[in-house]
Amino acid sequence: MFMTGIPVRTAIFLSAFALGLCCSRASEAGSNSFVAAFNTELAQRDICASEDCDTAPRLLSGTEPQYPTADLWRRTQGHVVLEFEVLTDGSVSKPRVRWSNSQSMRDSALRAMAGWRFAPAEREGQPVALTVRQSFRFRLGSPASASAQAASVERGAS
Numbered sequence: 001m002f003m004t005g006i007p008v009r010t011a012i013f014l015s016a017f018a019l020g021l022c023c024s025r026a027s028e029a030g031s032n033s034f035v036a037a038f039n040t041e042l043a044q045r046d047i048c049a050s051e052d053c054d055t056a057p058r059l060l061s062g063t064e065p066q067y068p069t070a071d072l073w074r075r076t077q078g079h080v081v082l083e084f085e086v087l088t089d090g091s092v093s094k095p096r097v098r099w100s101n102s103q104s105m106r107d108s109a110l111r112a113m114a115g116w117r118f119a120p121a122e123r124e125g126q127p128v129a130l131t132v133r134q135s136f137r138f139r140l141g142s143p144a145s146a147s148a149q150a151a152s153v154e155r156g157a158s
Contacts, residue, residue: 034064042132053121053128057086062116065136068104072140078102080109081135088127090118098133105138 038059048056071078081098095113100106113134121130 035059035062038062038064047130047132048121053123053130055122057090057121057130057132058119060090060117060119063112065105065108065112065138067138068102068108071102071104071138075140076102076138077140078105078138079135080106080138081133082109082113083131083133084113085129085131086118086120087129088120090120090127092116092118093129102138105136109136 042056042059046056048054065080078101080100080102082095083098084095085093087093092113095110097106097110100109120127122128
């Protein structure tokens with residue numbers, strides 16, 4: 001589809017809208033699957049084994065970082081490692097970028113993390129603050145596809 005006379009930003013928005021990337025129902029479902037996957041991975045890492053807690057924090061709500069549109073167009077892949085504290089009230093504090101090879105991907109990860117809400121870690125039934133390190137790999141799908149749906153953001157321990 002070729003759009004003449006339409007500013008690039010408008011064309012990108014219209015393309016995203018046509019793909020259904022801005023529909024709230026799709027983002028809610030995506031958010032729920034992100035939360036479940038994040039919690040599964042966090043449990044597998046067993047972060048309380050090396051920390052002073054009995055129960056690891058659990059993500060209650062949040063969205064995964066979005067693949068930056070400019071990086072999709074340039075077909076750029078990247079890796080971001082964040083570190084942050086989950087406070088006793090479940091909020092995220094002291095976000096730090098430990099490593100990143102892309103400023104736009106780093107910014108996307110930080111924006112997503114700002115909205116995360118956790119059930120805090122616990123020690124002997126009491127909430128405790130805990131530092132969490134999380135990595136995100138921004139990877140493209142097959143070279144034949146240029147849609148945002150062909151890109152993925154993978155979570156993992158760093």
